[in-house]
Amino acid sequence: MHRNARASLAVATVIAGVFAFWGGWARRWMSDDGLIVLRTVRNLLAGNGPVFNVGERVEANTSTLWQYLITAVAWLTDGRLEDIATALALTFTVLAASLGTYASGRFWQLSFRRALPVIPFGIIIYLALPPARDFATSGLEWGLALFWLAIWWALLVEWATPARRAVPSAGYLLAFWCGLSWLVRPEFALYGGVTGILLIAYPPRKTPGILAAALPVPAAYQIFRMGYYGLLTPHTAVAKSAADSQWGQGWNYMMDFAGPYALWLPVVITAAVLVLLGRRVGGRRLAIVLLVAGCALAHVLYVLRVGGDFMHGRMLLLPLFALLLPVLAVPYNRGMAALATVLIVWATVIVVRSNPVDEDNYQGKNISIVDERDFWTVAVGRERGNPPQYAEDFLGLPMMRHFTEKIAEGREEDAAQATLGLDEDDPELFEWWVRPRIDDSETDLNDLALTAYWINLGMTSMNTPLDVRVLDTVGLATPLAARMPRDLDGRVGHDKQLPEQWQVADTALDLDDLPDWFDIRGAKQARAALRTEDIAELLASSREPMSRERFFKNIRYALGPGRTLQLDDDPSTYLDAATLRAIRNGEDPGLHSDIARIAWPTR
Structure with missing residues (x-):
C-alpha cells in the first residue's frame, strides 16, 4: 500500500x-435506565446472582x-x-x-x-x-x-x-x-x-x-x-x-x-x-x-x-x-x-x-418522546449543561423527596412497603410513607422484604440497600406488571401499568390498615389471585429457590406459558364465587399458602 x-x-x-x-x-x-443495569451489577458483586432483587430471578x-x-x-x-x-x-x-x-x-x-x-x-x-x-x-x-x-x-x-x-x-x-x-x-x-x-x-x-x-x-x-x-x-x-x-x-x-x-x-x-x-x-x-x-x-x-x-x-x-x-x-x-x-x-x-428542546414537552402526564439527557437535567433541578452523573443526583427529583430517609425508617421498623403520596401538610409536595407488616407468622408473604414501587427503577434501586425490594410499575423488573394489558395510547416502552391493588397485594402489607379511599376489596382479590395456578407458577419461576428440578421446570415454562401468558388487570376474573364471597365478608384469603406458595425466604 x-x-x-x-x-x-x-x-x-x-x-x-x-x-x-x-x-x-x-x-x-x-441516565435513570443506566442505573438499572448497575443494580444487577451490585447483586452480582454481592454474590446474589444476576438478579435485580434478592430472591427474584428477573433479567432486568x-x-x-x-x-x-x-x-x-x-x-x-x-x-x-x-x-x-x-x-x-x-x-x-x-x-x-x-x-x-x-x-x-x-x-x-x-x-x-x-x-x-x-x-x-x-x-x-x-x-x-x-x-x-x-x-x-x-x-x-x-x-x-x-x-x-x-x-x-x-x-x-x-x-x-x-x-x-x-x-x-x-x-x-x-x-x-x-x-x-x-x-x-x-x-x-x-x-x-x-x-x-x-x-x-x-x-x-x-x-x-x-x-x-x-x-x-x-x-x-x-x-x-x-x-x-x-x-x-x-x-x-x-x-x-x-x-x-x-x-x-x-x-x-x-x-x-x-x-x-x-x-x-x-x-x-x-x-x-x-x-x-x-x-x-x-x-x-x-x-x-x-x-x-x-x-x-x-x-x-x-x-x-x-x-x-x-x-x-x-x-x-x-x-x-x-x-x-x-x-x-x-x-x-x-x-x-x-x-x-x-x-x-x-x-x-x-x-x-444542538438539539432544539421544547420544555413544554416535559410537563404533564402525556410525555411521549424527550431528549432524555436534558429532561433529567431539568427534572432533578440541575443547571443546563450539568446533567446527573451519579445515583444521588436524582434525589433532587420532587418525587424522591425524603426517599432515603423513609427507606431507612422502613428497614428499621421492618415495614412491608414504602409508597409515594402527597404530603399531608402541603399537598403540592410529594412524600414517601412506610406501612407496617402484617402480624401473622404463618403467611409466606412475610418472607417478602420491604418493597418500594416506582416507575423510575434506576434512581430508586441505586439509592437503596440490596435488602430492599425495588419494583417498577411498567414491568422492567416486575413479572406481574410485564404481563399486564398494554395501553395502546401509552408511552412506547412504558405502556403497561400495574394497578395499585396488585402492588399492595404482592407485599406483606396488612390490607385492612389501608386508607378508606383505597380499594381494599380489590387488593384482597388481587392477593387471592396471586395464589391461582397460572399466576402462582409465574411467580414461582422467578422466586422458588433454584434447584435441578426448578431449572428444568423453568425450561419447560420458558417454552410454554412463559412465551404467551398475559394477565387481566381485573383480579376478580381469576376467582371463584366462594373466594369472592369471603372477600366481601372482609376476609383476606390470599394470605395463606395452603393452595400455592408465592413467596420464599429472602430476609
Missing part, C-alpha cells in the same frame, strides 16, 4: 477517535454482556459503578468510531487497483448528532453495541479480502462474533443470523466449522436463561411487548429524530456515494456492502414497527451507524472532498445548534 494511502488511513482513524472522545466526554451523563437488562463487563471491571478495580459504566461506554464508542473508520478506509483501498488516500466521511454524520454524543455515555450499552457493529464490519472486510491479504481465520472469527450478537442486544440477532447464512453459503463445506464457532456461547447462555429466569428473552422484551406493531408511533419517532437535524441531506449524500463507489466493487465485496445496508434498513423497519422509543433518537442510532459503516471513510478525490465539505458545514451547524 502506498505510503500516502497508509498515512491517510491512520489520520482518518485518529480523527474519528478524537472527535468521538471529545463529543462523548463533553456530554457525559448518567436488555444487554447481557454489558452487565457482565461492568461487573468484571468493578471486581478488578473496585471503582464506583457510575464511573465504570461511563468510562466503559465512552471507551467502546471511541474504539467503534476508530475501528469502523479504519475498516471502511481499508475496504476501499483494497477495492481499487491502486490504494488511494481516504478521508473521514460517514463518521462526520454520526458524531455530529447530539443523541449520538449523548448515548456515548448514559450508562447504557450503546457504546458496546457500536463496538460490536464496528468489529463485525472489520471482520466482514477481512472475510471479503483475497486470501493472500486477509486474516486466514477471518470467517471463523466472524462466525464467533456473530454468535455474540444477541448477547449485546437481542435485535442484533438479525445481523448475526444473516451473516451466518452468508458464511455458510460461501462455501457450504465450511458449515460445520462455522456452526461450531458461532453457536456454543449463545446456546449455552440461552439454556441458562431459560432454566434460571424461565424466559426465552430478557424480561425487558416481555415488558415492552416488541411483537406488537405501532407503525404510526414509529413514524413519529423517525420524524422526531430526522426533522431537527435535516437528516435527509446527509442520508441522500451517503446513498449517492454508496451507489457511485459500489459500482467499482463486485463479488464478496459487493455482497458485504449489500449485507450491511440490508441489515441496517431491516433494523430501521423493526424500530418503526415497534413504535420507536421514548428517548429522542436512541433506537435509530445503531441502524444509522450500521448503514454508515461502508462509508465512514471514503477514497479521496475532488468530488468526495466536495461532498465531505458539505457534510462538515452541515455538521458544524448541527453541533452549534
Whole structure:
C-alpha cells in the first residue's frame, strides 16, 4: 500500500477517535435506565446472582454482556459503578468510531487497483448528532453495541479480502462474533443470523466449522436463561411487548429524530456515494456492502414497527451507524472532498445548534418522546449543561423527596412497603410513607422484604440497600406488571401499568390498615389471585429457590406459558364465587399458602 494511502488511513482513524472522545466526554451523563443495569451489577458483586432483587430471578437488562463487563471491571478495580459504566461506554464508542473508520478506509483501498488516500466521511454524520454524543455515555450499552457493529464490519472486510491479504481465520472469527450478537442486544440477532447464512453459503463445506464457532456461547447462555429466569428473552422484551406493531408511533419517532437535524441531506449524500463507489466493487465485496445496508434498513423497519422509543433518537442510532459503516471513510478525490465539505458545514451547524428542546414537552402526564439527557437535567433541578452523573443526583427529583430517609425508617421498623403520596401538610409536595407488616407468622408473604414501587427503577434501586425490594410499575423488573394489558395510547416502552391493588397485594402489607379511599376489596382479590395456578407458577419461576428440578421446570415454562401468558388487570376474573364471597365478608384469603406458595425466604 502506498505510503500516502497508509498515512491517510491512520489520520482518518485518529480523527474519528478524537472527535468521538471529545463529543462523548463533553456530554457525559448518567441516565435513570443506566442505573438499572448497575443494580444487577451490585447483586452480582454481592454474590446474589444476576438478579435485580434478592430472591427474584428477573433479567432486568436488555444487554447481557454489558452487565457482565461492568461487573468484571468493578471486581478488578473496585471503582464506583457510575464511573465504570461511563468510562466503559465512552471507551467502546471511541474504539467503534476508530475501528469502523479504519475498516471502511481499508475496504476501499483494497477495492481499487491502486490504494488511494481516504478521508473521514460517514463518521462526520454520526458524531455530529447530539443523541449520538449523548448515548456515548448514559450508562447504557450503546457504546458496546457500536463496538460490536464496528468489529463485525472489520471482520466482514477481512472475510471479503483475497486470501493472500486477509486474516486466514477471518470467517471463523466472524462466525464467533456473530454468535455474540444477541448477547449485546437481542435485535442484533438479525445481523448475526444473516451473516451466518452468508458464511455458510460461501462455501457450504465450511458449515460445520462455522456452526461450531458461532453457536456454543449463545446456546449455552440461552439454556441458562431459560432454566434460571424461565424466559426465552430478557424480561425487558416481555415488558415492552416488541411483537406488537405501532407503525404510526414509529413514524413519529423517525420524524422526531430526522426533522431537527435535516437528516435527509446527509442520508441522500451517503446513498449517492454508496451507489457511485459500489459500482467499482463486485463479488464478496459487493455482497458485504449489500449485507450491511440490508441489515441496517431491516433494523430501521423493526424500530418503526415497534413504535420507536421514548428517548429522542436512541433506537435509530445503531441502524444509522450500521448503514454508515461502508462509508465512514471514503477514497479521496475532488468530488468526495466536495461532498465531505458539505457534510462538515452541515455538521458544524448541527453541533452549534444542538438539539432544539421544547420544555413544554416535559410537563404533564402525556410525555411521549424527550431528549432524555436534558429532561433529567431539568427534572432533578440541575443547571443546563450539568446533567446527573451519579445515583444521588436524582434525589433532587420532587418525587424522591425524603426517599432515603423513609427507606431507612422502613428497614428499621421492618415495614412491608414504602409508597409515594402527597404530603399531608402541603399537598403540592410529594412524600414517601412506610406501612407496617402484617402480624401473622404463618403467611409466606412475610418472607417478602420491604418493597418500594416506582416507575423510575434506576434512581430508586441505586439509592437503596440490596435488602430492599425495588419494583417498577411498567414491568422492567416486575413479572406481574410485564404481563399486564398494554395501553395502546401509552408511552412506547412504558405502556403497561400495574394497578395499585396488585402492588399492595404482592407485599406483606396488612390490607385492612389501608386508607378508606383505597380499594381494599380489590387488593384482597388481587392477593387471592396471586395464589391461582397460572399466576402462582409465574411467580414461582422467578422466586422458588433454584434447584435441578426448578431449572428444568423453568425450561419447560420458558417454552410454554412463559412465551404467551398475559394477565387481566381485573383480579376478580381469576376467582371463584366462594373466594369472592369471603372477600366481601372482609376476609383476606390470599394470605395463606395452603393452595400455592408465592413467596420464599429472602430476609
